[in-house]
Amino acid sequence: MSGFSLRWYEEFFGSTTWTDALKNSLIISPLATLLAVVLGTLAAIGLTRASFPGKALLVSILISPMVVPVVISGVAIYLFFSPLGLSGSYLGLVLAHAMLGVPFVITTVTATLQGFDFNLARAASSLGVGPVGAFFKVTLPIVGPGIVSGALFAFATSFDEVVVTLFLASPEQQTLPRKMFSGIRDNISPTIAAAATILVLLATALLLVLEWQRRRTEQMRGTAGSAVRPPRRGLLRRRMFEG
Amino acid sequence: MSVAIEMDGGVPNLKARLRRAERLTKLKYIGLIIPLALFLLVTFLWPIGSLLYRAVANPEVIEALPRTTQALRGWDGETLPGDDVFDAFAGDLDGNRRSPVLAGAAKRLNMEEPGFRSVLINTARKLDRQPGQSAKDAILAVEPRWGDVSAWRLVARNGQLVTPFYILSALDLRITDDGAIVRAPDDQAIYVEILLRTLWMSVVVTALCMLLGYPLAYLLAQVSTGTGNLLMILVLLPFWTSVLVRVAAWIVLLQKEGPINKAMLALGLITEPLQLVFNRFGVYIAMVHILLPFVVLPLYAVMKSIKPAYVRAAISLGAPPFSAFWKIYFPLSLPGVGAGGLLVFILCMGYYITPALLGSPREQMASYFVAFYTNETINWGMAAALSAVLLSATMILYVIYARHFGPARANQITPR
Structure with a gap:
């Protein structure tokens, strides 16, 4: 044992393959998150407000990317995207990662909307705001924490995603987990340990933000002090693609 | 107005x-x-739909031998085909002699009958029709195999756009010349074993998760809010940490020179380092670690809603503590057991990364072979068929889960 040093972090940030991988992850994940949040939130509003025959089935289909084994989704997207020129492209990865993140956004935002009193939005409309204005001025501030949670889930899903990336990405689109995957296969170098530490810090940060958001939601609903806390349903669905 | x-x-x-x-x-x-x-x-x-279609799609032979397969439509399947078929065959081979399409058809036929690749390629390469010689004579001269009815049956069978071949193979079944479905020879029967292994490993992991998770969830539900929150963070932090990080950590801990082996050696518990990773043991440990929160969280949610008064009432009526737990508390917690168990089982079935990094070839599950056939041997039909089998198993369980435990409470969304 020769004491501690930051040498392996230097190695991580000094090596272009690692920094490129980090950069790719930081390009792909936010874009995938944005796409998943916009599409998922719109759909969640529609699903909460409208009732029509076959809705339960539609919901099951919309959240099914969550239960289909991710290797199957990966192979399917790869074979489908290749002839379209989307494999080995950033666009293809963003679309695929957004697809994987959408179910988390739907379930989290839907759960939040169920506690939302839509009469508030109606009241705003009666006071002369248009539907879009009512959404931004009334609905969004109240259901915001739910959307933020959904976004964090979608982000974490994309930021940890290996399997679909394995099929879809060309060497230029290596993401951080993808790079770690091949690194662990070879041998576990201290640089991997440095990368792992960075990911653990990120996980801790995500967990703290999420806990904070959850408490905010509870307070808004006035359930903070109650004995039965709302089950962390969103969390359950996290990690489903992993392994 | x-x-x-x-x-x-x-x-x-x-x-x-x-x-x-x-x-x-x-x-x-x-x-x-x-x-x-x-x-x-x-x-x-x-x-997903087009992947599933690939499990039955059969375009190769029709693409390479369009006229032959067309001519074979009218064939009785009992006697050697007539000159029209041989003429069509010679014409197809002439047109595609060097084309990759023919290689595709040869590869496809070879799957059903090992060795047939060279039969087709040889015929195409060597076929040289002398003036005045019939196509039939010329073909039989280079490759006598074409004098055998079974060769033509093979081609005719693959003149259909869909084939049950891949799906049957994924279940270790074969279709014979006369259309009967039989078991594959033992040396080729590997898929049922893989599927059973996938199921068995999922059963073991689910059982271990339940064994460890139930007491933990019980503890979480019993302690005071402050302690409970702290313990909950300990459950959630690994949950949020990348699976790759956890897998890497397990390799470091369990390897031969790792701290666990070193500690056991130092304590004199063992004399040789144990093989703890890159085998079934390592895969189970990591999978249980990764999936544990999936049983703890639903169990906790259910247990929190069980009123302590029920158990107290049972005890006040004279039940010993264990029997009060077993007859009152445990049945009330069963929905959590069902939800958590089924969820873990569904997730286990699709596992790929953990066995791939922590297991030997004998620990690889169905997902691994889907990836293998896609990337390594480029046999998309087989990858698709295995996907279809795995997906059906998953979907059946998912429907049960959705019916009973409403995974996405989204299923119960009602407009307000």
Whole structure:
């Protein structure tokens, strides 16, 4: 044992393959998150407000990317995207990662909307705001924490995603987990340990933000002090693609 | 003016207008779902659908031998085909002699009958028709195999656009010349074993998760809020940490020179380092670690809603503590056991990364072979067939889960 040093972090940030991988992850994940949040939130509003025959089935289909084994989704997207020129492209990865993140956004935002009193939005409309204005001025501030949670889930899903990336990405689109995957296969170098530490810090940060958001939601609903806390349903669905 | 007319219509008209307005609102909300539905159609449903189609698709032979397969449509399948078929065959081979299409057909036929690749390629390469010689004679001269009815049956069978071959193979079955379904020879029967292994490993992991998770969830539900929150963080932090990080950590801990082996050596518990990783043991440890929160969280949610008064009442009526737990508490916690167990089981079935990094070849599950056939041997039909089998098993369990435990409470969304 020769004491501690930051040498392996230097190695991580000094090596272009690692920094490129980090950069790719930081390009792909936010874009995938944005796409998943916009599409998922719109759909969640529609699903909460409208009732029509076959809705339960539609919901099951919309959240099914969550239960289909991710290797199957990966192979399917790869074979489908290749002839379209989307494999080995950033666009293809963003679309695929957004697809994987959408179910988390739907379930989290839907759960939040169920506690939302839509009469508030109606009241705003009666006071002369248009539907879009009512959404931004009334609905969004109240259901915001739910959307933020959904976004964090979608982000974490994309930021940890290996399997679909394995099929879809060309060497230029290596993401951080993808790079770690091949690194662990070879041998576990201290640089991997440095990368792992960075990911653990990120996980801790995500967990703290999420806990904070959850408490905010509870307070808004006035359930903070109650004995039965709302089950962390969103969390359950996290990690489903992993392994 | 129009207002006056509507006023004349009175109440029914107002009702109609209200209905119309409501219908319009409803359509607007349904419209909000459409972008996502379209997005998933293109990025998920369609790809999965076309993958499943590949499990039965059979284009190779028709593509390479269009005239032959066409001519074989009218064949009785009992006697050697007539000159028309041989003529068509010679014509197809002439047209595709060096084309990759022919290699594709040869590869495809070789799957059903090992060795047939060279039969087709040889025929194409060597076929040289002398003037005045019939196509039949020329073909039989280079490759006598074509004098055998079974060779033609093989081609005729693959003249169909769909084939049960891949799906049957994924279940270790073969279709014989005369259309009977039989078991594959033992040395080729590998898939049922893989599927059973996938199921068995999922059963073991689920059981271990339950064994460890139940007491933990019970503890979480019993302690005070402060301690509970702290313990909950300990459950959630690994949950949020990348699976790759955890897998790497397990390799470091369990390897031969790792701290666990070193500690056991130092304590004199063992004399040789144990092989703890890159085998079944390592895979189980990591999978249980990764999946444990999936049983703890639903169990905790259910246990929190069990009123302590029930157990207290049982005890006050004279039940010993264990029997009060077993007869009152445990049955009330069963929905959590069911939800958590089924969830873990479904997730286990699709595991890929953990066995791939922590297991030996004998620990690889169904997902691994889907990836293998896609990337390594480029046998998409087989990858698709294994996907179809794995997906059906998953979907059956998912439907049970959704029915009983409503995974996405989204299923119960009701408009307010």
